[in-house]
Amino acid sequence: MNSILRVKLLKLIFLSFIVFIVISCAENSPINGDAISERITFGEKSLANPEEVRPERERGINSIANKNYDRAFRTLTNYLESTPNDPEARIFLNNLEVEKSKKPYHVIAVSMPISSNLNASLEVLRGVAHAQYDWNFSRSGGEGMLKIAIADDDDNDFNNGTKIVEEVATELSKRQEILGVVGHYSSDTSLATANIYKDYQLVSISLSTSVELTNYSPYFFRTVPNxxxxxxxxxxxxxxxxxxxxxxxxxxxxxxxxxxxxxxxxxxxxxxxxxxxxxxxxxxxxxxxxxxxxxxxxxxxxxxxxxxxxxxxxxxxxxxxxxxxxxxxxxxxxxxxxxxxxxxxxxxxxxxxxxxxxxxxxxAWDIEVNEAGSDFPERSRKLWGTSSVNWRTITAYDAVQALGKAIEKQTQPTREGVREELSSNFSTPGALRAVKFLDSGDYDGDIQLVEVVKIGDGYDFVPLKR
Structure with a gap:
């Protein structure tokens, strides 16, 4: 082989190697369309896997993935009877019941830092699951059930200079069936996504508190005081x-x-x-x-x-x-x-x-202070088999109820219609009292102070005695 052919062959091999590397990196990159879609689920995959492997739980989710909905319904129902305190599985079962009912439904999403802050995310998901259950199965009158997508936004994690949460928010926004988002958890992620939702005219109801978010966007609301x-x-x-x-x-x-x-x-x-x-x-x-x-x-x-x-x-x-x-x-x-x-x-x-x-x-809330006159605390304990319901659960419940009400008040619900309803002297019953918003999008409510006390051999937060 002469020297010119040898050089050309070496160049061709080198270029082929470079192309292979580029394609491999693209396929394995954590930020691409398929990878972001893997962070969103209606029940076909779990994002909040418990530390202990639960075979019945896995069988139920696998049945959803395989479109065997009757088997999934039976399996998750049995699983939740023995392990009621699993909000992700509860949302999956609620979604199955929506499909099973054949009734009209609307889609909203909840986006939380599941992979980086699981405990707080589960507290939020309990509120979302409970509100979805109440909205779909406990209220009288009204049309339009709620189906919920769960997203894992990883909070502040970055990839190649781009926040994962921004990619998740963009993907949720592009899914036109989604009429509102409960999220995000932290002020940083809410600030990172507020303009994305504004561009897509999609309302988000956040659990974050930074004053920088006050009057930030007409599509931003929150169910916690700033x-x-x-x-x-x-x-x-x-x-x-x-x-x-x-x-x-x-x-x-x-x-x-x-x-x-x-x-x-x-x-x-x-x-x-x-x-x-x-x-x-x-x-x-x-x-x-x-x-x-x-x-x-x-x-x-x-x-x-x-x-x-x-x-x-x-x-x-x-x-x-x-x-x-x-x-x-x-x-x-x-x-x-x-x-x-x-x-x-x-x-x-x-x-x-x-x-x-x-x-x-x-x-934002303490259930012991605000439970007088409300059956929510007792219903919550019955649903989850535990009394560990805190402010994150309550404010997430209120966010879902607000989105549900804003959707219900429209003959043909739209994203812009949701914003208009929430911005117009809006009020709807929440977990413990009416959910209202100020013109700034901030929650119209008070702060509760609690104190750490020793009770027997343990410790707890209790309402501050004034």
Whole structure:
């Protein structure tokens, strides 16, 4: 073979290799149309797989995937009788009943960070599943059942500079049958998706609280009060309990929610009352990645503030909760502690224990405070076989009820019609009281303060006695 042919052959081999690599990367990339579709389900696949393998659950979902709906219905019904506290499976069964009924239905979606924050996502899905069940099977009159798509948006995870949540929101928006979205969970993901939904004229009802989202988009609503309301309630409590508030505020600067809540709290009590105002260690995102260093960092910060501070304010996102728990352990109840709703977690009770006792947390709802006159708490306990229903479940329930009502009020429901209904002196019964929105899209409701108390050998959040 002469040298010219050899060079041409080598070039051809090289180019073929490059093409192979490019195609392989495209096929294996986590962000493409097929991969995003895998993050959305009506029941043909599970996104919230339990740690313990449940054969009956798997058989039911596989039957849906194989379009054997009668078998899927029987299998999931049996599974939920023995394991009722599984909201994803409940939504799948609800969807099967919609198909089985042959009645008209409409589609909405719920998008949560299932793969990165499973526990909070399950709390939200319980509210969605319960609301779907009530809407489809417990109300009298009205047409149009609700079928629900579940999406896993991975919260803040990125791929090649693009937020996965943006890809999920775009895919949901392109599916024209979807008339509304319950989501997203965090302020960062809500901000990342609000303009996408606006472009597609699709309403989202969020559980996020950043004040940056107030008046952000005519298609954005939420069923939780914003951070200003939470900050005001916490500041008022501190000012009532202390002669002069001198606070150390812990937050993480990589979160819109955390920055919003901490800044609103500082505005409420006044910057003169902030200790270590510019200290970098008050920003939890600057701490070492090594958990073994956190106790030392927390000790150093509290030692600097011990002669002047009289209250601690914790405004973390979920990913930084363990660092805040180190602060609680170092503090050991010496200074009063306030917290935002991300602190309202089973982990706080399990790991904080005695060091968390007397901490005051601002949340949207507490079921013990608001259950008078409502049968929702009892119905919820009966459906799930547990009393662990919290503010995330309640606000998600309200979001589904609001979308259902906005759809029902239209003769021929459209996305734009949903927005118009929610924006026009809207009101509908929710879990515990009427769901209403301000002109800004914010929820028209109050904040509830709860306190960590020791009960027997355990710990719980209970309504603050005033």
């Amino acid at each position: 951070d200003q309301a939470a900050a005001k309630a916490l500041a008022k409590y501190a000012q009532t309990e202390l002669n002069s508030v001198k606070a150390v505020v812990f937050y993480n600067s990589d979160s819109k929610y955390s920055k919003s809540l901490s800044q609103e709290f500082i505005s409420e009590i006044g910057r003169r009352n902030i200790i270590l105002r510019e200290h970098p260690d008050c920003d939890l995102s600057t701490w070492s990645k090594n958990p073994e260093d956190w106790r030392e960092t927390a000790t150093q910060v509290l030692n600097r503030a011990k002669d002047s501070a009289n209250v601690l304010m914790l405004a973390p996102t979920t990913g930084y909760l363990d660092r805040d728990l180190e602060i609680l352990h170092v503090n050991q109840g010496n200074l009063p502690v306030l917290g935002g709703d991300e602190v309202y977690s089973a982990k706080t009770l399990e790991k904080g224990r005695d060091s968390a006792v007397k901490m005051i947390v601002a949340i």
